Amino acid sequence: MEYRKYGNTGAMVSTLGFGAMRLPTHEDGTCDIEKSVPLLQRGIDLGINYIDTAYVYINGTSEVAVGAAIKKYDREKLYLATKIPTNDEKESDPDEWRRKLETSLARFDTPYIDFLLMHGCNWKSFTEHISKPGRALDVARKAQAEGLIKHLCFSSHDDPQNVIKLLDTGEFASVLLQYNYIDTHNLPAIHHAAEKGIGVAVMGPVAGGRLFVPGGVIRDEEGSLEVKTPELSLRFVWSNPDVSVALSGMNTMEQIEENVAAADKAELNESENARIRELVERNKALSDLYCTGCAYCMPCPNGVNIPENFRYMNWFKVWGLEKEAKEAYAKLSGDRVWTPWAGVITGLNAEACIACGECEPKCPQNIPIIDQLAETAKTLG
Ligand code: SF4
Ligand code: SF4
Structure with missing residues (x-):
């Protein structure tokens, strides 16, 4: 497993992050903790040290599963990232926000969260709600001063110009953005974040599994470059040095092992990079x-x-x-x-x-x- 500097946060994060949004579930839609814990622990045992979840994932039970999985490890060696919805008037209410933070901490059963993200933050909500005096941003800063949050961060689906404005507020230590080989529209924001020392995590490297075909193998025209479909997607993301960690929402042992094996491989050389970009060009129609x-x-x-x-x-x-x-x-x-x-x-x-x-x-x-x-x-x- 390769580890990269996560902006100026001081963390060295595994290039493969465990996205805990697609863990196995019961019929009632809650997380199957018994099945999920071994998956998360296998990922950690193979070198993953960054786990990403959210207050709302799997009706709140994803955080419980992650908390149960990390129990047996040295907490200091793992990075927990979770997200609290913050976007509208109600969500950025200080009491509501604080209640959610305390709920997340209780679900994880941990004294602190390493990376607390404003979930789906956009410029409009930041200026109209989040950053207003006494609202979510102030509450988050207070929680940070209490040691409950190490770093304040955000995820966003806003357009890259607005993401850049959010990065320029100076409020955030890392950002989580969508990026994969059929969707590179966030490249300017990713590069801007990296230049400013803001850590970049990528969601959707395999587009929620959409770029994954069971058994699918992609070959370039000469047939000399042969890569499995999820590996191709991840390696494309890692070939960007501005990216620190790519999150993959894994829910089978096979996926975890395949993705870790991809992360263990040496980085793509220049000619492989170039050929993967050619493949990207050919597939532009999909965008x-x-x-x-x-x-x-x-x-x-x-x-x-x-x-x-x-x-x-x-x-x-x-x-x-x-x-x-x-x-x-x-x-x-x-x-x-x-x-x-x-x-x-x-x-x-x-x-x-x-x-x-x-x-x-x-x-x-x-x-x-x-x-x-x-x-x-x-x-x-
Ligand atoms: S069409 Fe796809 S991206 Fe759009 S809301 Fe439905 S699942 Fe999400
Ligand atoms: S437009 Fe079609 S897919 Fe969308 S909600 Fe209506 S019937 Fe369903």
């Missing part, structure tokens, strides 16, 4: 369908499983895996079906969309869902 699988658009009142439809469209468009994409699409028939890539899936395929428009305003990626579902139905149906 109009960059679905992270966040499911904020769900549920669809008509039963369409929007993110799964887009996953298969990505397989088709990025990897040219026509057969696999069509077979997977056909599984979206409303029945509960087990799949090796997402566990149990349910819901309908794109043909069931009646264009009611309920989902589109909820998508943080501003994907024209109706049009893209129509294209998916035409292509895969």
Whole structure:
């Protein structure tokens, strides 16, 4: 495992971070702690020292699982990152914010959080709510002075110009941004953060699994560069020296071991980098369908499983895996079906969309869902 300097925080973080948002769950949607703890501990045993979660992940039970997993380790050797929602009037209320912080600390059963992120912070909410006197920022600073938080940070889906403005406030020690080889729009903000000594963590290096195809192997034109799909995605992110840690939301031992093996490999050499960038160029067509699988658009009142439809469209468009994409699409028939890539899936395929428009305003990626579902139905149906 390679470790990188995390901005000016003094931390040396593993290049692979454990994203704890996709841990195994029970039927009721809560985290299956018994299954999750060994996964997290395997990651730590293999060298991961950065674990990322959030107040809201898995209805709050992700933080409990992480807390249970780290119990047997030296707390000082691990970096815990969690996020508290802060965006509107209510969320940035000082009492509400403090209550959430104390809840997170209790769930982890730890005396401090290393990296506390304002979750999904944007310029508008920062100026209108968070930074107002007596609101979330002041409460966070007070908690920091009490030793409950080591570093104040933020995650953001705002546009890069606004992220740069947030970085320039001087309030934050690290930032968590989306970046992967089909979505490089945050590059200016990532570079700006690194120049300022602000640590950069990357979410979505494999686009929520969208860039992962089971057994998928990508070859360049001559066939001399051969990389497994998740490894290609991670190595692309690590090839950027401005990035300290790439988070991967892992939920099987196999994934953990594969990703750690990728992190253990020597960095890409120049010619590999260049060829991976060529692959990126070729796949640019996908950038109009960059679905992270966040499911904020769900549920669809008509039963369409929007993110799964887009996953298969990505397989088709990025990897040219026509057969696999069509077979997977056909599984979206409303029945509960087990799949090796997402566990149990349910819901309908794109043909069931009646264009009611309920989902589109909820998508943080501003994907024209109706049009893209129509294209998916035409292509895969
Ligand atoms: S537009 Fe289509 S996918 Fe979106 S909520 Fe309506 S029926 Fe569902
Ligand atoms: S909200 Fe947008 S990015 Fe998230 S799953 Fe739905 S379509 Fe994909």
